[in-house]
Amino acid sequence: MSQLLLVEDDRMLGDAVAAALVQDGWEVTRAADAASARTALVDHGFEAVLLDLGLPQGSGLDVLSAMRQRYDTTPVLIVTARDQLSDRIRGLDAGADDYVVKPFQTDELCARLRAVVRRSQGRVAPQLLWRDIVIDPAARSVSRAGVPVKLGVHEYRTLLALMERRGRVVARDALEALVYGGDGTIESNTIAVYIHQLRRKLGEEIIVTEHGYGYRVGDEA
Structure with a gap:
């Protein structure tokens, strides 16, 4: 079973998303703040990350930037309530692979997640x-x-x-x-x-x- 890190501070939303992900075949590890997310990403290898931008103890963009700075190419799907174009651009420029705006359908979320993982597996990177x-x-x-x-x-x-x-x-x-x-x-x-x-x-x-x-x-x- 593929491992995924879900970074979401809204407990009820996190429960619903985690249940949908498990149904879709993922093993889910959860983090409710930026500090916990950074620790989990340093200590473990994940197949993908679902990352909220608005987090306690830092922002999702900080977490994403730290990942890319240490050459962690794990696919990241940003999940955010921020629907401003500038916010989406900042996330993509920081290294996100895609984003989905709240509120969303869990079927769409799972489909987008599968898509970013497929793209990452086919990504050409120099050896x-x-x-x-x-x-x-x-x-x-x-x-x-x-x-x-x-x-x-x-x-x-x-x-x-x-x-x-x-x-x-x-x-x-x-x-x-x-x-x-x-x-x-x-x-x-x-x-x-x-x-x-x-x-x-x-x-x-x-x-x-x-x-x-x-x-x-x-x-x-």
């Missing part, structure tokens, strides 16, 4: 290559010498952030911000753990430690 390691951001997959390598959500984000900056040293603090979006309290050795796991799965030579500075993939630029 990132180094030696025999390939990252496909559209599929969120990693392989080495043609063999798929299974990575956890944070391992994948760590590798992607480094591959995007191949040849450059990325400071640990900067890497933490890219992986976590600057949200939450992070243990001091967390990134080091992910680096260790990546080396174990992909080879010791994949990531170079620049002592006192940070980490690097590939030859120095």
Whole structure:
């Protein structure tokens, strides 16, 4: 069953939407404010996000911007009572895949959701290559010498952030911000753990430690 994050602060509406989504075959995780949404998105991988714009503890646009800044390409369908054209444009410009305006029919909501997921699966995105390691951001997959390598959500984000900056040293603090979006309290050795796991799965030579500075993939630029 595909996992979806529903971000909605109206409990009654959230209950109705969640019931319709479960009926449509989704496993639904719920968040009622921007902070909870950011935490859920950092800690888990979802197939799609239904995102309200007007939220406590921040806005839906803040949540969306944080996702895209850390290369999270999960399809996002904005659900909003804001029917002004400028609001819709801001949401699309921030990285939303589509939007639906309240009030709406749940059948339309589910259809639009299925559509954005189909489009995301067919999205063409450049692959990132180094030696025999390939990252496909559209599929969120990693392989080495043609063999798929299974990575956890944070391992994948760590590798992607480094591959995007191949040849450059990325400071640990900067890497933490890219992986976590600057949200939450992070243990001091967390990134080091992910680096260790990546080396174990992909080879010791994949990531170079620049002592006192940070980490690097590939030859120095």
